[in-house]
Amino acid sequence: MRSMELDRQAELNAELETLRPDLLRFARLQLRDAGAAEDAVQETLLAALLGSHRFESRSSYKTWLISILRNKIIDIIRGQSREIAATSLADDEAGDDLLAESLFDRRGHWQPATQPGRWADPEASFEQQQFWRVFEACLDHLPGKTARVFMMREFLGFETDEICKETGISSSNCWVVLHRARLGLRTCLETKWFAGAGA
Numbered sequence: 001m002r003s004m005e006l007d008r009q010a011e012l013n014a015e016l017e018t019l020r021p022d023l024l025r026f027a028r029l030q031l032r033d034a035g036a037a038e039d040a041v042q043e044t045l046l047a048a049l050l051g052s053h054r055f056e057s058r059s060s061y062k063t064w065l066i067s068i069l070r071n072k073i074i075d076i077i078r079g080q081s082r083e084i085a086a087t088s089l090a091d092d093e094a095g096d097d098l099l100a101e102s103l104f105d106r107r108g109h110w111q112p113a114t115q116p117g118r119w120a121d122p123e124a125s126f127e128q129q130q131f132w133r134v135f136e137a138c139l140d141h142l143p144g145k146t147a148r149v150f151m152m153r154e155f156l157g158f159e160t161d162e163i164c165k166e167t168g169i170s171s172s173n174c175w176v177v178l179h180r181a182r183l184g185l186r187t188c189l190e191t192k193w194f195a196g197a198g199a
Contacts, residue, residue, distance in 0.1 A: 012052050015061050016045055022062070023069055029136055030073045030151050032144060040076055044069040074156055077166060131193060138188035142181055149174060150181035 023044060027037035047068050048055075055064055139147055149167060152158040158166070164174050 012055070012061065013049070016048060016065075019062050019065055020045065023065060025136065026066065027069060027073060029139060030155060031076060032148065036076055040069060040072045043072050047072075070156065074158075077152065077156070134193045135185070135189065138185050138192060141188060142184050146177050146181045146184065149177045150185075153178060 020041065023041045024037060027040045028034060031037045031040065044065060048065055055061065139150070142150070145167065149163055149169075152163045152166065153160070160171055160174055163169075164171055167174075169177065
């Protein structure tokens with residue numbers, strides 16, 4: 001019995017090392033701070049090593065690790081300073097305005113070159129690992145505040161009130177930022193993924 005436990009532990013340790021780059025990429029996307037991402041991943045790996053006896057194989061090991069990491073990231077975000085530099089907000093808003101201007105004409109209609117096309121098969125794309133690489137790249141090109149609000153809502157599951165409290169924005173501004181994030185991601189995915197059939 002002890003031999004089986006040692007074999008299982010060795011197997012889980014090897015998988016930890018294999019999954020570490022994916023965990024780090026996930027943390028960097030959420031936190032946008034390499035040091036904080038590294039800390040979150042290290043804490044996750046330590047928690048996984050210490051709590052490996054609690055892993056019951058009901059989900060994949062990667063899913064279990066990401067759920068641990070997700071909780072660490074939420075703790076970090078909630079623990080961060082509540083202040084946002086006014087200059088970063090101004091920069092983000094200028095970037096949001098430029099994005100909106102590049103997509104729509106003065107009457108609010110799509111610019112001919114940016115009008116959304118027909119997507120081939122979005123559900124099949126979600127299955128492809130390359131799609132997620134492109135998605136991450138698109139997310140990295142959003143303005144910082146926009147990406148952060150989107151990640152807090154869609155990946156970390158924060159409620160609107162909590163996002164507003166953490167970022168210092170109003171509820172209506174939060175919805176505008178989320179709308180702009182979705183438009184920006186849609187535009188990027190249109191040109192970088194779906195138009196090129198994932199090339």
